Amino acid sequence: MTPASARVGPVPYDQAPWRAVTALAWRQVRRGALVVTALTAAMSATAVAAHRSAVQDLEDAAALEALAGNPAIRTLFGEPVSLDDPGGFAVWRTGTALAVVLSVWGLLAATRIIRGEEDAGRWEVLLAGRVPVTTVVARHVTVLVAAQVLAGAAAFAGLAAMGAAAAGAAVHGAGLALCGIFFTAVGALTAQVFATRSAATGAAVAAFGASMLAKMVADGLPALGWLHWLSPFGLTALSRPYGGASLWPLLLLAAAGLAVAVTAAAASGRRDIRGGYLSPPSGRAPRLRLLGSVQAFAVRRTLRPLAAWSAGIGAYYLLIGVLTLSMTAFLTDNPRFAELAAQAGFAGLGTVHGYTATLFALLAVPAGAFAAVRLAALAADEADRRLTLLFAQPVTRTRVLVAETAAVCGGLVVLVTVAGLATWVGTEAVGADLGLLAALHGAWNVLPIALLCLGAGALALGWAPRAVAFIGSLPAAGGFLLKVIADSAGLPAWVALLSPFAHLAAVPDAPAHGQASLLMTAGAVLAATAGLVGYRLRDLHL
Amino acid sequence: MVSNAVSTQSLSKRYGRVLALDGLDLSVPRGEVFGFLGPNGAGKSTTIRLLLGLARPTSGRASVFGDDARDVALTHRRLAYVPADVALWSQLTGAEILELLARTGPGTDRPYRDELVRRFELDLSKPGRAYSTGNRQKVALVAAFATRAPLLVLDEPTSGLDPLMERAFRHAVHEARDHGQTVFLSSHQLAEVEAVCDRVAILRAGRLVDVAAVTELRRLHRTEVTVSFAGTPPDLSRVPAAEAVEVTGPASLRFTLTGPPGPALEALAAADVTSLAVREPSLEEIFLGYYGGTPQ
Ligand SMILES: Nc1ncnc2c1ncn2[C@@H]1O[C@H](COP(=O)(O)OP(=O)(O)O)[C@@H](O)[C@H]1O
Ligand SMILES: [Mg+2]
Numbered sequence: 007m008t009p010a011s012a013r014v015g016p017v018p019y020d021q022a023p024w025r026a027v028t029a030l031a032w033r034q035v036r037r038g039a040l041v042v043t044a045l046t047a048a049m050s051a052t053a054v055a056a057h058r059s060a061v062q063d064l065e066d067a068a069a070l071e072a073l074a075g076n077p078a079i080r081t082l083f084g085e086p087v088s089l090d091d092p093g094g095f096a097v098w099r100t101g102t103a104l105a106v107v108l109s110v111w112g113l114l115a116a117t118r119i120i121r122g123e124e125d126a127g128r129w130e131v132l133l134a135g136r137v138p139v140t141t142v143v144a145r146h147v148t149v150l151v152a153a154q155v156l157a158g159a160a161a162f163a164g165l166a167a168m169g170a171a172a173a174g175a176a177v178h179g180a181g182l183a184l185c186g187i188f189f190t191a192v193g194a195l196t197a198q199v200f201a202t203r204s205a206a207t208g209a210a211v212a213a214f215g216a217s218m219l220a221k222m223v224a225d226g227l228p229a230l231g232w233l234h235w236l237s238p239f240g241l242t243a244l245s246r247p248y249g250g251a252s253l254w255p256l257l258l259l260a261a262a263g264l265a266v267a268v269t270a271a272a273a274s275g276r277r278d279i280r281g282g283y284l285s286p287p288s289g290r291a292p293r294l295r296l297l298g299s300v301q302a303f304a305v306r307r308t309l310r311p312l313a314a315w316s317a318g319i320g321a322y323y324l325l326i327g328v329l330t331l332s333m334t335a336f337l338t339d340n341p342r343f344a345e346l347a348a349q350a351g352f353a354g355l356g357t358v359h360g361y362t363a364t365l366f367a368l369l370a371v372p373a374g375a376f377a378a379v380r381l382a383a384l385a386a387d388e389a390d391r392r393l394t395l396l397f398a399q400p401v402t403r404t405r406v407l408v409a410e411t412a413a414v415c416g417g418l419v420v421l422v423t424v425a426g427l428a429t430w431v432g433t434e435a436v437g438a439d440l441g442l443l444a445a446l447h448g449a450w451n452v453l454p455i456a457l458l459c460l461g462a463g464a465l466a467l468g469w470a471p472r473a474v475a476f477i478g479s480l481p482a483a484g485g486f487l488l489k490v491i492a493d494s495a496g497l498p499a500w501v502a503l504l505s506p507f508a509h510l511a512a513v514p515d516a517p518a519h520g521q522a523s524l525l526m527t528a529g530a531v532l533a534a535t536a537g538l539v540g541y542r543l544r545d546l547h548l
Numbered sequence: 549m550v551s552n553a554v555s556t557q558s559l560s561k562r563y564g565r566v567l568a569l570d571g572l573d574l575s576v577p578r579g580e581v582f583g584f585l586g587p588n589g590a591g592k593s594t595t596i597r598l599l600l601g602l603a604r605p606t607s608g609r610a611s612v613f614g615d616d617a618r619d620v621a622l623t624h625r626r627l628a629y630v631p632a633d634v635a636l637w638s639q640l641t642g643a644e645i646l647e648l649l650a651r652t653g654p655g656t657d658r659p660y661r662d663e664l665v666r667r668f669e670l671d672l673s674k675p676g677r678a679y680s681t682g683n684r685q686k687v688a689l690v691a692a693f694a695t696r697a698p699l700l701v702l703d704e705p706t707s708g709l710d711p712l713m714e715r716a717f718r719h720a721v722h723e724a725r726d727h728g729q730t731v732f733l734s735s736h737q738l739a740e741v742e743a744v745c746d747r748v749a750i751l752r753a754g755r756l757v758d759v760a761a762v763t764e765l766r767r768l769h770r771t772e773v774t775v776s777f778a779g780t781p782p783d784l785s786r787v788p789a790a791e792a793v794e795v796t797g798p799a800s801l802r803f804t805l806t807g808p809p810g811p812a813l814e815a816l817a818a819a820d821v822t823s824l825a826v827r828e829p830s831l832e833e834i835f836l837g838y839y840g841g842t843p844q
Contacts, residue, residue: 125638125677202638202677289673292643298651307637391635395645395688397602398629399652402621545603 023136024145030132031149034119039153042111043160045487046104046182050164052491053096080225081329084239087249093170094248097178103490105239106218108157108186112150113210116193120146122203124280126390133279143194143274147267150190158183171248177256178247184259188238189214191266198273201282208314215318219325226329238262300401304413308380312417315376319369319421320428323449326365327432330358330440358438362429362448363512369425370452370507373418374459374482380414381463382475389471389547403542411464411534418456422449444514451513454526455482455506461530461537468540471547481506551614553578553699553730554599559608561594568594570754571608576732576747578698581725583745583762584734591754592734593632596703599732600629612699625654627699628692632707632734634684636676642687643672649691661694667716682708693720700724700731706740718744772827773812776800779820787811 080086084102088094120143123129133139162179166172189210196209217237224233224240234240235255244255277283296306384406387393396406426449433440463478470477485505492502502508509522555575561568569591576582586592597603598610601620610617613626636645646665650656665672668686679687685708692700706714721744724731735741741748742762750757770791775782776799784790784803790812793803799822805812816824 286639286675286677288675288678289671290641290675291673292641292647294644294647297644297648300652303648303652387637391631391633392637394602394631394635395629395649395691396652397620398600398624398627398631399649400621400624400654401652543604545597 024141027132027137027142027145028149031119031146034123035115035150035153038111038115039156042107042153043157045107046157047160047164049100049104049487049491050096050161051168053099054092054165054168054170056099057092057095081222081326084221084243085225087246091171091174091248092168093165093174093178096165096168096170097174097247101178101182101242102239104161104182105185105242108154108182109189109214109238110211112154112186112190113193113214114207115153116147116150116190117197117203117206117210119150120194121197121200121206121282124197125201125203127280129279138275139279140271140275143198144271147191147194147270150194151187151267154183154186154190157186174247174251177245177251177253180256181242181245181247181259184256184263185238185242188259188263188266191263191270194270195266195273198270198277199283201280201285204311205284205286206282211314211318215321219321222325222329226325226332299409300396300405301409301412303396304409305416307383308413308417311376311380311383312420315372315417316421316424319372320424323365323369323425323428324432326362327429327434327438327440327445328436330361330433330438331436357515358433358440359444359515360512362433362440362445363515366425366429366448366452366513367507367510368486369422369449370455370510371482371486373421373425373452373456375479376421377414377418377456377460378463378475378478380417381410381460381467381478384410385467385471385474393546397546403546404538407464407467407538407541411460414460415457418453418460419450422453422456425449440514447518448514451511451518451523454523454530455485455510457530458482458506458526458533461533464534464537465540466537468537468542468544471544550578551611552576553580554582554610554612554732556595556599556610557608559595559598559610560606561591561598561603562606567754569598572751572754572756574749574756574759576730578730579725579728580747581721581731581733581745583741583748584732584751585736585738585741585748586734586751587736589753590751592736592751593703594754595751596629596701596732596734599701600624600627626697627701628654628695628697629701630685630688630692630703630705632703632705634681634688636679636684636687638677639675641673641675642670642679642683645676645687646672646691646694650694653691654695654697656691656694657696658694660696661690664690664693664720667719668713680708682710682713685709686713689717689720693724696724696727696729698729700729700733702731703734704736705733706735706737714740770804770806771809772802773805774800774802774825774827775816775819775821776823777816777819777821779818782815782819784812784815787815790815 083098086094086098089098129139129142132142137145158179158181160179161182162172162175165175165178192213193206193210196206196213197203200206200209217239220233220237221239221243224231224237225243234244235258238259241255241259245252273283296302296309384393393406397403423446426446427442429449430440430442430445433445458481459478462481463474466474466477485507489502489505489507491497492505506526509519509526511517511519511522552575556572559572559574560570572591572595574595584592584595594603598605599612599617601617601623604618612623615622617623636642640648646661650658650661668690670683670686670690674683676684685705689702689705692702706717709717718740721731721733731744733741733745745762747759747761749759773790774796776797778799781795781799781801784793788811789805789807789809790803791806793801795801803812
């Protein structure tokens with residue numbers, strides 16, 4: 007053996023190996039983390055700025071307080087605390103929305119980079135190295151926790167920079183971050199329990215939905231206020247950043263998040279790689295329905311996610327329906343409410359129809375997200391080469407895309423119909439006067455915005471297949487945020503007009519904007535057609 | 549005139565700065581088992597993606613049975629494909645995937661499919677996520693052979709198979725040939741191509757190096773022999789099978805051997821050989837040796 011070859015062998019690599027894992031995790035979430043952080047800072051800051059105009063428009067802060075005391079508004083924004091304080095107002099206006107954004111992003115990112123990467127087989131190489139799986143999971147969770155802390159700090163900075171009191175801003179920022187951390191940990195845990203990414207995400211989203219419902223019930227029905235203690239969102243609200251801050255709820259939330267995160271990391275060490283605690287059975291009899299054509303197969307792939315989305319959205323709108331009762335009781339007690347509500351920009355909230363109309367508008371966001379997520383799944387099937395065998399069949403790309411969009415369209419109709427029906431059932435249960443047709447009209451009214459999402463998603467699939475989920479949810483989620491920001495920050499009117507929500511009638515309180523709906527649908531078809539052109543022209547990423 | 553099963557005219561594909569395929573001219577007549585040989589990254593999969601219309605050529609044209617490869621609704625009615633890296637839907641079982649492919653595909657010979665499932669020892673009750681690499685490949689192979697399509701396009705189909713399954717694969721290819729089907733088989737294994745193919749194209753760095761009948765290819769199969777001897781140096785000049793004779797020392801030499809070794813051994817016998825080492829060079833070395841390291 008020559009001296010040169012004697013030196014051949016593993017060369018010790020100076021850098022600690024976990025650093026490489028941390029860098030890997032950060033690379034996969036950095037874009038989302040920065041977007042979420044920027045959004046948190048921007049929304050917090052604009053809400054403080056909006057306080058001045060809100061107070062000026064109303065006769066006095068007490069009137070604002072009365073408005074915010076309406077259970078309908080409470081279910082939307084949570085319990086109002088210290089609305090006379092700019093910080094308190096900002097927390098009330100943006101707190102719930104931001105907690106939702108951070109939590110959803112956290113749990114989606116956790117299941118994506120933990121279970122998704124493992125499920126795709128990309129962890130085998132990683133785990134063959136020196137780093138044990140518990141460390142890998144712990145590192146990934148740590149990176150996500152750091153991202154949540156960053157977002158919490160952004161909320162603090164946004165509030166404090168606009169002149170809100172720093173102490174309250176710190177409590178609020180901590181609450182937001184802890185909420186996000188908790189659901190990040192939940193995502194990491196379900197990623198250990200379930201062997202597939204979709205199951206892990208579904209379970210984490212279910213936990214999120216249950217927490218949200220518990221908080222909304224607690225906000226809307228004072229008798230059930232104790233439910234706050236069972237929900238991360240409730241605990242965040244109980245910390246009352248601008249109403250004599252209380253740290254106990256946050257400490258409890260921090261302990262819960264830590265416990266879940268530690269459990270997740272520990273659990274990862276006691277299972278097989280690419281396995282979970284609840285693995286699907288390793289064999290079963292074939293189910294041959296809906297395999298006969300590309301269209302049938304598209305329907306088959308849509309059914310299960312549709313059932314999950316319908317269950318979540320149905321539960322939410324059932325609750326909305328039930329809450330209309332406390333709403334009508336509030337109306338008889340507060341005759342001046344309609345006037346105040348109109349002044350604050352919530353015109354029409356004073357009636358059952360107006361209340362449900364406002365909440366039906368919100369339905370466009372999850373419906374649009376459903377469309378975007380389904381097309382993103384198609385893009386993922388392509389990128390992960392599951393579609394290769396199908397594209398080798400005598401099947402044009404046009405047919406694949408048309409089949410998928412048709413299945414998603416059908417899914418959207420089912421989804422919004424479920425929401426309408428659930429609302430109606432809820433109102434019937436408590437004897438509120440809504441009517442089945444009014445409920446269905448209200449729900450169906452958001453379809454054009456959801457279709458816009460579908461069109462945008464198809465456009466992205468054709469020209470920017472990696473950004474399908476993001477571009478696809480822009481018309482609904484982006485449009486909604488744009489309108490909120492433009493309205494509350496007093497931006498020029500045309501900015502708000504860019505949002506599809508500016509053109510959405512308050513059905514069933516008002517008749518639908520036929521022309522606007524038609525235009526949005528036409529826009530959706532146009533975008534989808536442009537997407538199809540790109541889809542046919544480009545290389546498949548197989 | 550009957551069109552070729554596969555033909556390409558100056559087919560090129562560029563990925564950014566990488567010229568993955570550079571002016572490929574190829575034609576595969578019907579009924580031939582055609583090997584497509586080349587090292588990793590040579591452009592084999594790229595060629596196949598272009599043939600299937602999954603990627604668009606930068607320039608040139610590919611056609612399948614005379615029809616432009618882009619018209620997949622037409623061309624795919626007459627071909628079946630096994631990708632190099634088979635991914636399956638994780639929730640669908642093997643049986644469900646075969647059903648989906650049979651009902652959306654160019655047609656299926658179901659009794660033959662059942663026969664193939666048996667030969668490849670495939671458990672169809674498992675969900676896609678539970679299959680190993682080799683088993684995923686077997687699902688795709690069964691689906692492809694069962695179509696009895698006039699053209700089978702197989703991209704390194706045996707990379708995950710064990711030797712027994714590889715035998716089942718070769719058997720199926722022979723059956724396809726007997727059936728009059730054309731097989732386009734990409735591979736980086738010389739032995740596999742030699743065993744099943746009639747003709748072979750060799751691709752390197754995106755360029756076609758050679759197209760030859762497999763019988764001709766055997767001349768590529770050379771053995772490297774190193775000998776040390778105590779007696780007089782052996783005279784190999786009159787042994788045509790020994791080439792590239794190289795004296796590596798006062799009592800040792802090296803040469804390459806093509807074909808039957810008898811005459812060379814006779815020549816060595818006279819030289820009082822003290823040691824003899826015989827080595828099969830890798831495909832890469834054969835390529836480099838044969839083509840002088842640069843594409844023609
Ligand atoms: N989608 C792609 N994007 C960029 N480069 C690619 C892509 N596909 C293939 N290549 C490059 O083209 C060359 C040929 O690749 P490929 O056809 O897969 O080779 P082979 O199948 O012969 O191993 C390689 O250099 C590869 O890196
Ligand atoms: Mg290849």
